[in-house]
Amino acid sequence: MKSRYLSSAEETSDVQETILSSIWFSSRWFVLIGCLVFLSVVVTNSMVDNWGRLANGSDNLFAFINESLWPPDWSVTEPQAYPVCTEPEWRDFTCSTAWIGVIETLKIAFVATIFGMIISLPISLLAARNLNPWWVSFPARFILAASRSLPSIIWAIFFVILVGLGPLSGILAMTVYTVGYLGKLQYEAIEGVSRPPLEASEAMGHGWLERSFGMIIPESANGLISQLIFMFEYNFRHGTVIGIVGAGGIGYYINLYLKFLQYDKVIAYLLIIFIVVLLLDLVSIAARSFFTEDGDVTRPPSSWWGIFLPSAMIDLLKPK
Amino acid sequence: MSSKPKRGDVLDPKLAVEIRQATIGYSSKEPLLSSINIQFFKGEIVAIAGPSGIGKTTLLRTIAGLVPPLDGNFFIDGKENKPSRGELGYIPQRLGLVRHASVYHNVLLGALAGHTSPWFPYSSAAKKIALEAISSVGLDDKIRTPIRRLSGGQQRRVATARTLAQRPSIILADEFLGELDDETMNLVMEKVTSYVRESNATLIVVEHDISRAKEMADRILIMEDGRLNPFVNEPISIELDKEFEKEVNN
Ligand SMILES: Nc1ncnc2c1ncn2[C@@H]1O[C@H](COP(=O)(O)OP(=O)(O)OP(=O)(O)O)[C@@H](O)[C@H]1O
Numbered sequence: 001m002k003s004r005y006l007s008s009a010e011e012t013s014d015v016q017e018t019i020l021s022s023i024w025f026s027s028r029w030f031v032l033i034g035c036l037v038f039l040s041v042v043v044t045n046s047m048v049d050n051w052g053r054l055a056n057g058s059d060n061l062f063a064f065i066n067e068s069l070w071p072p073d074w075s076v077t078e079p080q081a082y083p084v085c086t087e088p089e090w091r092d093f094t095c096s097t098a099w100i101g102v103i104e105t106l107k108i109a110f111v112a113t114i115f116g117m118i119i120s121l122p123i124s125l126l127a128a129r130n131l132n133p134w135w136v137s138f139p140a141r142f143i144l145a146a147s148r149s150l151p152s153i154i155w156a157i158f159f160v161i162l163v164g165l166g167p168l169s170g171i172l173a174m175t176v177y178t179v180g181y182l183g184k185l186q187y188e189a190i191e192g193v194s195r196p197p198l199e200a201s202e203a204m205g206h207g208w209l210e211r212s213f214g215m216i217i218p219e220s221a222n223g224l225i226s227q228l229i230f231m232f233e234y235n236f237r238h239g240t241v242i243g244i245v246g247a248g249g250i251g252y253y254i255n256l257y258l259k260f261l262q263y264d265k266v267i268a269y270l271l272i273i274f275i276v277v278l279l280l281d282l283v284s285i286a287a288r289s290f291f292t293e294d295g296d297v298t299r300p301p302s303s304w305w306g307i308f309l310p311s312a313m314i315d316l317l318k319p320k
Numbered sequence: 321m322s323s324k325p326k327r328g329d330v331l332d333p334k335l336a337v338e339i340r341q342a343t344i345g346y347s348s349k350e351p352l353l354s355s356i357n358i359q360f361f362k363g364e365i366v367a368i369a370g371p372s373g374i375g376k377t378t379l380l381r382t383i384a385g386l387v388p389p390l391d392g393n394f395f396i397d398g399k400e401n402k403p404s405r406g407e408l409g410y411i412p413q414r415l416g417l418v419r420h421a422s423v424y425h426n427v428l429l430g431a432l433a434g435h436t437s438p439w440f441p442y443s444s445a446a447k448k449i450a451l452e453a454i455s456s457v458g459l460d461d462k463i464r465t466p467i468r469r470l471s472g473g474q475q476r477r478v479a480t481a482r483t484l485a486q487r488p489s490i491i492l493a494d495e496f497l498g499e500l501d502d503e504t505m506n507l508v509m510e511k512v513t514s515y516v517r518e519s520n521a522t523l524i525v526v527e528h529d530i531s532r533a534k535e536m537a538d539r540i541l542i543m544e545d546g547r548l549n550p551f552v553n554e555p556i557s558i559e560l561d562k563e564f565e566k567e568v569n570n
């Protein structure tokens with residue numbers, strides 16, 4: 001028989017337990033993040049032998065900026081001396097190395113993104129575990145991981161050796177990398193598709209074609225499109241790097257002036273790249289607004305620039 | 321008919337779905353239905369009722385081949401494996417529509433399952449059938465609208481149209497009349513039941529509203545305590561109710 005005393009003692013311990021577990025429950029994210037931050041600090045400390053270098057770093061940075069970087073040398077936006085520019089004066093900037101480099105990098109990035117998507121989409125449809133048995137998805141994942149495992153600059157070196165200097169090796173390198181990277185993003189989007197449409201499809205007896213192109217791709221279209229735009233921007237940024245090994249684009253000029261220690265010209269190129277990346281970001285916001293569900297609510301914006309602003313600001317700016 | 325009798329039994333050709341000694345659920349420790357035997361016949365409408373969370377949806381999903389039975393045998397049209405392409409229409413409780421695609425796209429997916437082959441899912445006849453199904457549920461003006469911009473009841477009608485366009489021989493409908501006003505509900509109910517009668521199909525419908533179930537179904541099964549019981553005492557209780565009402569009114 002249970003005595004009263006015992007049961008009340010049990011009750012107290014129950015109460016304590018629920019208080020402790022509720023404290024743990026409400027603070028577990030802070031504890032987890034705190035542990036991760038602490039771990040990172042410890043690991044960094046074990047790799048750095050002299051923190052004093054950090055103090056020197058800022059001095060070095062100021063000296064470097066004052067003596068070499070600033071002000072940027074905007075002559076890179078003026079027409080090259082050779083070949084002679086035949087454009088009318090108002091658009092002679094299109095003969096400049098900055099313009100030629102940016103356009104070539106954009107072209108490489110665009111072509112590589114499109115080719116990469118065309119190749120990666122079928123592979124990622126095979127790699128999705130909710131659509132295929134493991135013996136299909138595993139080899140497909142292997143292919144994607146292999147093309148992703150080397151950074152695009154290593155692929156660029158490889159293709160420069162194979163097909164020589166120039167944009168072609170840049171396109172090939174970037175396409176291979178895009179297949180791996182975009183493919184991973186795509187199969188994750190596909191695996192995130194909710195169950196009910198897939199179940200309806202399975203019950204109806206749909207084949208692979210209908211399920212993939214009729215259900216999965218339209219259902220995950222938002223994700224697929226924003227990933228595609230992200231990949232284009234990513235490829236543009238990396239296009240500057242692969243140019244350094246001779247695979248075409250603006251990186252060629254950056255590498256050239258780095259070799260001659262003309263850092264003020266290099267910084268001009270970097271600022272131009274930064275501006276183009278910002279512009280691409282705005283374009284991608286605009287493009288995505290056509291595909292997201294929020295777009296249904298905020299569209300149509302009162303004017304073309306409305307897509308760059310949050311809807312609350314549009315309301316403020318609207319003529320009454 | 322390519323029925324393959326199992327274990328030497330002769331299956332009734334009028335049978336659409338037969339469930340033998342089946343245990344259904346997600347874990348064998350807590351089965352939702354244990355050792356049940358049910359038969360559903362061609363040309364028949366059967367309603368399944370029961371409290372929320374008892375396992376009605378799970379039963380439909382098991383018949384559709386989406387959840388494996390824990391034990392026992394399922395025969396669809398005499399065959400003990402997954403239903404063949406287009407044979408079975410499913411209107412899930414959560415609809416399973418492609419939210420970012422149009423009404424037409426969704427209904428066409430049903431029509432394709434019913435009228436084309438899996439490796440060449442294209443036919444102009446299927447397109448016509450899809451458009452007919454859309455207008456039969458009264459959504460002519462929404463053909464190009466994406467699903468995410470439809471109301472809940474409109475979405476339910478799209479799921480119904482998708483199954484009608486498929487022209488299946490068995491329809492599993494999970495509360496497909498929810499969220500509809502009386503007029504629309506009668507329209508949709510009429511379309512589905514007349515399809516079932518005309519093409520000698522089978523409709524198994526989960527419907528927790530007993531009066532609606534009685535209006536639609538030839539028989540009603542009540543799910544309770546891990547079993548499916550026929551709904552028997554209702555006529556008496558209706559009369560009692562009526563007498564009670566009279567007494568109250570007098
Ligand atoms: N995928 C799943 N895995 C495990 N358990 C599940 C799953 N889906 C449902 N259940 C459980 O199975 C039980 C029956 O669920 P089911 O959806 O079949 O109920 P229902 O009778 O259709 O209820 P309602 O009328 O509310 O739709 C519930 O207790 C639920 O929690």
Ligand SMILES: [Mg+2]
Binds near residue numbers: 376377378413494
């Ligand atoms: Mg249910």
